[in-house]
Amino acid sequence: MSGGEAETVRFEVEDGIGVITIDNPPVNALGPGVREGIVAAVDKGNADPNVTAMVLIGAGRSFIAGADIRQFGKPRSTPARYSHDVLDGSAKPIVAAIHGFALGGGLEHALSSHYRIAVKEAKVGLPEVLIGILPGGGGTQRLPRLIGPKAAMDMIVTGRHVPAPEAKALGIIDEIVEGKDLKREAIAYAKRIAHARPLPRVRDRADRIAEAKADPGMFEAMRKSIARRARNQKAPYHCIACVEAAVTRPFDEGLETEKRLFAELENSDEAKALRYAFFAEREVSKIPGAPKDLQPSRARTAAVIGAGTMGGGIAMSFADSAIPVKVLDATREALDRGLARVRENYAVSVKRGSLSQAEMDRRLALIEAVDRYEDIADCDVVIEAVFERIDVKKEVFTRLDAVMKPGALLLTNSSAIDTDVMANATKRPREVAGAHFFAPANVMKLLEVVKGTKTSIETVAAAMKVGRDIGKVSAVAGTCDGFAANRSRAPFVTEMMLMLEEGALPERIDGVMVDFGYPMGPFAVNDLSGLDISYDTRKRRAAADPNYRKLHVPDRLVEMGRKGQKTGAGWYRYDKGDRTPHPDEVVKSVIAEVAREFGIPQRTFTDEEILQRLLLASVNEACRILEEGKVLRASDIDVMWLHGFGFPRYRGGLMFWADTVGSRAILARIEEWHARYGARWKPAELLREIAQAGGAFREAKPKRAL
Numbered sequence: 181m182s183g184g185e186a187e188t189v190r191f192e193v194e195d196g197i198g199v200i201t202i203d204n205p206p207v208n209a210l211g212p213g214v215r216e217g218i219v220a221a222v223d224k225g226n227a228d229p230n231v232t233a234m235v236l237i238g239a240g241r242s243f244i245a246g247a248d249i250r251q252f253g254k255p256r257s258t259p260a261r262y263s264h265d266v267l268d269g270s271a272k273p274i275v276a277a278i279h280g281f282a283l284g285g286g287l288e289h290a291l292s293s294h295y296r297i298a299v300k301e302a303k304v305g306l307p308e309v310l311i312g313i314l315p316g317g318g319g320t321q322r323l324p325r326l327i328g329p330k331a332a333m334d335m336i337v338t339g340r341h342v343p344a345p346e347a348k349a350l351g352i353i354d355e356i357v358e359g360k361d362l363k364r365e366a367i368a369y370a371k372r373i374a375h376a377r378p379l380p381r382v383r384d385r386a387d388r389i390a391e392a393k394a395d396p397g398m399f400e401a402m403r404k405s406i407a408r409r410a411r412n413q414k415a416p417y418h419c420i421a422c423v424e425a426a427v428t429r430p431f432d433e434g435l436e437t438e439k440r441l442f443a444e445l446e447n448s449d450e451a452k453a454l455r456y457a458f459f460a461e462r463e464v465s466k467i468p469g470a471p472k473d474l475q476p477s478r479a480r481t482a483a484v485i486g487a488g489t490m491g492g493g494i495a496m497s498f499a500d501s502a503i504p505v506k507v508l509d510a511t512r513e514a515l516d517r518g519l520a521r522v523r524e525n526y527a528v529s530v531k532r533g534s535l536s537q538a539e540m541d542r543r544l545a546l547i548e549a550v551d552r553y554e555d556i557a558d559c560d561v562v563i564e565a566v567f568e569r570i571d572v573k574k575e576v577f578t579r580l581d582a583v584m585k586p587g588a589l590l591l592t593n594s595s596a597i598d599t600d601v602m603a604n605a606t607k608r609p610r611e612v613a614g615a616h617f618f619a620p621a622n623v624m625k626l627l628e629v630v631k632g633t634k635t636s637i638e639t640v641a642a643a644m645k646v647g648r649d650i651g652k653v654s655a656v657a658g659t660c661d662g663f664a665a666n667r668s669r670a671p672f673v674t675e676m677m678l679m680l681e682e683g684a685l686p687e688r689i690d691g692v693m694v695d696f697g698y699p700m701g702p703f704a705v706n707d708l709s710g711l712d713i714s715y716d717t718r719k720r721r722a723a724a725d726p727n728y729r730k731l732h733v734p735d736r737l738v739e740m741g742r743k744g745q746k747t748g749a750g751w752y753r754y755d756k757g758d759r760t761p762h763p764d765e766v767v768k769s770v771i772a773e774v775a776r777e778f779g780i781p782q783r784t785f786t787d788e789e790i791l792q793r794l795l796l797a798s799v800n801e802a803c804r805i806l807e808e809g810k811v812l813r814a815s816d817i818d819v820m821w822l823h824g825f826g827f828p829r830y831r832g833g834l835m836f837w838a839d840t841v842g843s844r845a846i847l848a849r850i851e852e853w854h855a856r857y858g859a860r861w862k863p864a865e866l867l868r869e870i871a872q873a874g875g876a877f878r879e880a881k882p883k884r885a886l
C-alpha cells in the first residue's frame with residue numbers, strides 16, 4: 181500500500197489470516213486514504229496464496245465510526261472501486277471484528293463483510309439521518325436483508341446506536357466474543373470459517389425481504405409515525421424510500437435509488453445545518469487557552485443544596501448517571517416533599533415504560549436526604565439550588581466554604597444572580613462557578629457553566645466535565661444579567677409580548693414558530709413553565725428602572741390568576757386533565773383593552789415578520805454578548821439554543837439560521853425597526869460590522885476574552 185494508506189490501513193498475515201487494521205485516530209473515520217487502503221489490503225489478501233481468510237478490525241478505541249463528516253460538501257472523486265463493494269466481492273471470506281463503534285459507513289463495511297463478530301460493549305448503527313443524509317454505502321439495502329425491513333427502518337430512521345447483544349438478537353452480529361483480545365478471537369473465528377462455502381454475502385439473502393411482502397403497508401405506517409418529528413425534513417422520508425426499494429426492487433436497482441436519494445440530501449440546507457450542529461456540539465467543550473493536559477477527573481460524589489423543583493431535578497441528573505448524590509435542605513419537611521417529587525417523576529417514567537421499576541429503585545437509592553452541612557463535606561461537587569435571593573445564597577456559600585473539603589467544586593444554579601456574589605462569600609472564589617440548569621433539570625440537556633471574574637479555568641473545565649458526566653451539553657458563559665442563553669433569548673420574549681399589543685394573537689405567533697420547527701410555540705411553553713415565574717422579575721426590574729418597558733398583557737393575566745397550565749388557564753384555556761391549549765376570548769379582550777388604554781395602533785403581520793421580530797431581536801443581542809466576550813464563540817450560542825430552547829436542530833441554531841437570511845438583509849430589517857420602535861432595536865456594532873463585511877454570524881468571534 182502506498183505511504184498514505186500505510187499510516188491509516190495496515191495489512192499483516194498471521195497464521196494464514198490477512199489482518200486489515202484501520203488506524204485513523206480518533207475514531208477511525210473513513211477519511212482520505214482509508215477506503216483506498218482497505219481496497220489495496222483486500223486485493224493483497226486475495227492475491228496471497230498463504231491467506232485463507234481475512235479480518236477487518238479497528239485500532240485504538242473503536243471499529244470504524246463512519247465516513248469522515250468533514251469531507252461532506254467538498255468536491256471528491258468517485259473511486260474506481262468502492263471499498264464496501266470490494267469486501268462484498270472478495271473471493272476469500274472476511275470477518276469484521278467490532279469493538280467500540282461501528283457506525284454509518286463503518287457498519288456498512290461490516291455488512292459488506294461475510295461475518296461480523298463483536299465484543300459485548302460494542303455499539304452499531306446507521307446514524308446518517310442525524311446529520312441530514314442517509315446510509316450511502318449500501319446500508320439501506322443490506323440491513324433489511326439481514327434483519328428485515330421493519331427493524332432496519334427503525335434503526336435507519338432513528339439513527340440509534342444498537343448495543344452488540346441486541347444487534348446479535350436482530351441478526352447483525354454473528355457472535356459476541358468474550359475475552360480481552362478481539363484480534364486473537366477474530367483470527368480464530370476466521371480460521372474456523374476459512375473454507376466454508378458459499379460465502380454468506382448479505383446481498384444474496386432474500387428470506388427476510390420475502391417476509392416484508394406480507395406487510396407492504398409498513399412504509400406508509402412509518403411515514404405517518406414520524407410525521408410530527410420529521411416535519412420540514414427530507415432525510416427521514418428518503419431513508420424510508422430506500423428501505424422500500426430494498427423490498428420492491430432487485431439489489432442493484434435498490435443501490436441506484438440509495439445513490440440518487442443520497443445525492444439529493446448531501447448538500448441540502450438540512451444536512452448542512454445538522455453537520456454544523458454536530459461539530460458545534462464538539463467545539464463547545466473546548467476552552468481556548470486551557471492547559472493541554474487539563475483532564476478534570478470524574479466527580480464520584482455530589483451534593484445539592486435545596487430540595488425544590490430544580491434541586492430535585494439536578495439530583496435526578498446525578499442519579500441517572502449512577503453518581504451518588506446527597507440533597508440538603510433546612511427542614512425534614514422540605515426534604516420529604518422534594519424526595520416525594522423525585523419519586524413521582526421516576527414513577528411517571530416507569531408508568532410510561534421508559535424506565536424499569538428496578539432501575540427506578542437503583543436511582544432512588546443513590547439519592548440521600550441530609551439536613552447537616554457536615555454530611556456533605558466530603559463531596560467532590562456541590563450545586564446550590566435555593567431561592568433566587570442574594571442574602572440566602574451568600575449564607576449558603578459562606579457555610580459551604582466552611583465545611584467543604586479543599587478542591588471541591590462549589591457551583592450555583594442561579595439563573596440570574598451574578599456568580600461573583602456567591603464567589604465573594606467564600607475564601608475560595610477560584611473554585612466557584614455557575615452551573616445553570618434549564619427546567620426541567622433532569623430533562624433539558626443544556627448546562628450553562630458561568631465563569632465568574634475570579635473563577636479559574638480549571639474550575640470551568642471541571643464544571644463542564646461534571647455536566648458531560650451527567651449527560652448534559654455544557655457551554656461556557658461569562659457572568660452578566662441572564663448570562664448568555666437567557667440573555668440572548670430575553671429580546672425574543674419582549675418582542676413576542678409587544679407584538680400582542682399590536683394585534684398578533686398568541687395562537688398566531690405560536691403557529692408561526694411551530695411551522696418554523698419548534699415543538700411548541702413560545703406562549704404554550706410559557707403556559708407550561710408558568711406566567712408568574714417572570715412576573716416577579718419584571719416587577720423588580722420596573723421598580724429599579726423607570727424606563728423599563730412594562731409588559732401589560734402578561735402582567736394583567738397573572739394578576740387575574742391566569743398563571744398557565746397549573747391554574748387551568750394562562751395564554752390559553754385548558755380542559756381539566758388535558759394539556760391541549762385552546763385559544764381564549766378572555767386573552768383577546770385583555771389584549772384589546774391594553775391596546776385601547778395605551779393607544780397602540782393595531783396592525784396585521786406576515787408570518788415572516790413575526791418570525792424575524794422574535795429571532796432577529798435575539799441575533800442582535802447575541803452580537804452584543806459576543807462584543808462583551810460573554811461566550812467563547814458564536815456557535816456556542818447555537819448549542820445553547822438547540823439544547824436550552826428547543827430551536828429546530830435541522831436549522832442549525834440561531835446564528836446558523838441568521839446566515840441563511842443574510843447579514844445585510846438582517847441589518848436593513850433591524851434598522852427599519854430601530855426607526856419604528858426605538859432604542860431596543862439599535863443594531864449592535866458587531867452586527868453592523870458583520871453586515872458591512874458580508875460575513876457569517878456563526879463564525880463571529882468574541883471581542884474580549886471571557
Ligand code: T1G
Nearest residue numbers: 207209245246247248249250283284285307315316317462
Ligand atoms: N467524521 C469526522 N470526524 C468525526 C466523526 C466522523 N464521522 N466522528 C467523530 N469525529 C470527531 C469529532 O468531531 C471529534 O473531533 C472526535 O472525532 C471525537 O468525537 C457513507 C455517509 C463515534 C459515537 O455519524 O457519533 O458514514 O472535537 O467527541 O463522544 O453511509 O463521534 O476531537 O476534533 O464525538 O467518543 C456516520 C459520528 C457518518 C458518527 C464517538 N457516522 N460520530 O463519540 O467522541 S456519515 C456518524 C459520533 C456515513 C456512510 C455515511 C461520535 C462517536 P475533535 P466525539 P465520542
